[in-house]
Amino acid sequence: xxxxxxxxxxxxxxxxxxxxxxxxxxxxxxxxxxxxxxxxxxxxxxxxxxxxxxxxxxxxxxxxxxxxxxxxxxxxxxxxxxxxxxxxxxxxxxx
Numbered sequence: 001x002x003x004x005x006x007x008x009x010x011x012x013x014x015x016x017x018x019x020x021x022x023x024x025x026x027x028x029x030x031x032x033x034x035x036x037x038x039x040x041x042x043x044x045x046x047x048x049x050x051x052x053x054x055x056x057x058x059x060x061x062x063x064x065x066x067x068x069x070x071x072x073x074x075x076x077x078x079x080x081x082x083x084x085x086x087x088x089x090x091x092x093x094x095x
Contacts, residue, residue, distance in 0.1 A: 041075075042091040046083050061094025068092060 005013065044055060056068035063071075071092040072078070083089065 043088050044091055046085050046087045046089060048085040052081055052083060059091050
């Protein structure tokens, strides 16, 4: 026997499905900057002889050095791996 819904029943079912999908979308959505700790991003001034590898080794946190180097490159818009003394670099936040 098929189920027949009244107009009100269809509205209730539609509202329920909309709420479920909205809740799922909120759970799946990537966290924005609100998840970052407050305050300015950490930075470092490159010293003579420093390399990205050296800096990443000092600030890597829970991540590996390779991943930290790539994070530093991404955060600073670096195309290559060369850096200059006196350059200020934004560092990834450690967790």
